[in-house]
């Protein structure tokens with residue numbers, strides 16, 4: 001990938017998945033818009049995925065006028081791990097690090113948990129829906145295999161079967177993130193998601209970080225209820241747009 005000063009870059013993973021030329025800019029601002037569009041023209045990009053902070057409302061209206069289409073709203077919450085104690089996990093399943101050789105099981109969990117999940121890929125009618133499902137499955141698998149994708153992966157074991165996974169990542173020396181969690185439908189509503197978030201907080205603290213960050217689509221109310229109960233607070237919201245050039 002060649003990243004410009006403006007934050008825009010080609011996305012090899014998206015290009016392979018959808019068979020089109022894709023660019024991403026995860027920090028699009030009014031200042032970087034012109035250079036981002038010029039990059040897309042020079043590279044003959046079919047689709048640009050652009051993310052921008054939700055408070056820049058005049059800029060968002062400018063993007064709408066240029067044909068950028070809203071695909072999702074991402075909400076980020078953070079938990080200060082030092083201000084109040086981490087709640088008890090109350091585990092309904094055994095939560096432990098993934099073992100080598102369990103990648104296929106994690107893939108299978110992701111395929112079940114994220115089937116038809118509504119992120120920015122699924123929201124775009126021009127993208128193949130099966131390829132959109134595959135995006136989460138491949139992210140889960142790469143998290144097990146590639147340390148640049150995730151620093152740790154936890155799994156939930158219930159009656160000898162793996163029924164859930166959670167990926168963990170160190171963002172900075174003080175901040176950890178829990179980017180992706182899935183629980184198979186047959187094991188949902190037993191508190192396994194809540195357990196994963198508590199274990200993620202413990203992992204951050206044990207590894208010298210003092211805050212945990214989580215994010216999801218604004219429509220995912222189930223997980224936001226869990227975060228609020230565990231002491232997370234809203235931090236920053238982003239809009240995700242797709243701009244098609246072809």
Ligand SMILES: CC(C)(COP(=O)(O)OP(=O)(O)OC[C@H]1O[C@@H](n2cnc3c(N)ncnc32)[C@H](O)[C@@H]1OP(=O)(O)O)[C@@H](O)C(=O)NCCC(=O)NCCS
Nearest residue numbers: 113179180181182183188189190191192193194216222226
């Ligand atoms: C979201 C998800 C991880 C929740 O897993 P879970 O183990 O069932 O969650 P918990 O048992 O800890 O329940 C958390 C809360 O959400 C509620 N909840 C769980 N699934 C729900 C659903 N499909 N619809 C509405 N509420 C739901 C639970 O009832 C609980 O709330 P309550 O205490 O008021 O009853 C699981 O549904 C899933 O894998 N979904 C698809 C992927 C996803 O959304 N991942 C998170 C973002 S990366």
